Amino acid sequence: MAHSLDFYFFPGSTYTYLTVNRIETKAAEAGMSVRWCPYNLRVILKETGVTPFPPESAKRRYMWRDIERRTKRLGIPYTSEPEYPVDPDLKALRVAMVASDEGWCPEYMKAYYRAWFIDHKPPGLADNMEAFLMGVGRDPGVVLPRAMSDETTRMMEASVGDAHRLGLFGSPHFVVAGEVFWGDDRLEDALEWAVRQGDVAEAPGSL
């Protein structure tokens, strides 16, 4: 395949629910592979002092209404507003780092967002993660120690370095041939960019 699309995301992001449910189909239609890259957006938000959707704000109310409308438009399941924020201890991000390293990130993220948005049991909250991992056929006794390890901490730190280098500040981001796109509503732009740049070299780190 000529190009891969680098999909940078944070498992606490709401709009990323839309992307996780459609990126594989859309990329395949464009003849692209997807590299799933979890990253520690929370550090970036702390550095910049940004709260994307403050409690009780008009912007947060809008975000949920917009997501409801977009799911209908895109044919993605949605019932009612799920809990938010989630993943206070970054446990879901840590597991995503492991999943990415071991090659099961797409399955993990799709099941993760279904658990959060549809079953209303966010894996990163309360004690949900262990049962969630068993439900998707992963051994919590193997996955969780690795997720909490120093090795995973170093992967998370490296992800912040990538974010600084690329100029990431949200989720989802798409990076193709060095070009950065932000927001689920830029997925089509990113794929069209990749197709138009068909004669450039592969992006660093692409599959």
Place this chain on the structure above:
Amino acid sequence: MAHSLDFYFFPGSTYTYLTVNRIETKAAEAGMSVRWCPYNLRVILKETGVTPFPPESAKRRYMWRDIERRTKRLGIPYTSEPEYPVDPDLKALRVAMVASDEGWCPEYMKAYYRAWFIDHKPPGLADNMEAFLMGVGRDPGVVLPRAMSDETTRMMEASVGDAHRLGLFGSPHFVVAGEVFWGDDRLEDALEWAVRQGDVAEAPGSL
């Protein structure tokens, strides 16, 4: 016409450049009229402590690159990054209030954004407004005193009331049949929403 689209905007907004250059054509294609509603977004941003694109931030650099790409995609002129921020004293907003009240807001806003983005002479900066108004066939000696009047101040305050009531927090916003959309990239969604809601009553205040 069955529906009008309420277009709420702030003349200091960068992405609104895209909308001003395409909303009339897009709305006409959908059989809709447009009501141009300038509003004082700066008060809302101060209330919420939000700086949309902080100086030197990755988000600001991204915004300009994204606007450059979107102008190409949408067939809108763009040469190089214009000055930002603009309109520190809200002079451009005040004139927009007058233009809206007197019925020449579309012409004003299109010429305003051309002056800012293409000619690189933002009407709300330095002493640009007087020459700008003469250039678009308006008498600064008539327009500017009205723009600086208490009556215009009251219109600006009323616009903040509208923003609170509707839950506006950015620019551009589109409001159709009580439904709020945010961002130039939601213009198509707003118009399709209006078409699908063809059997509901006209929005309050529509033409």
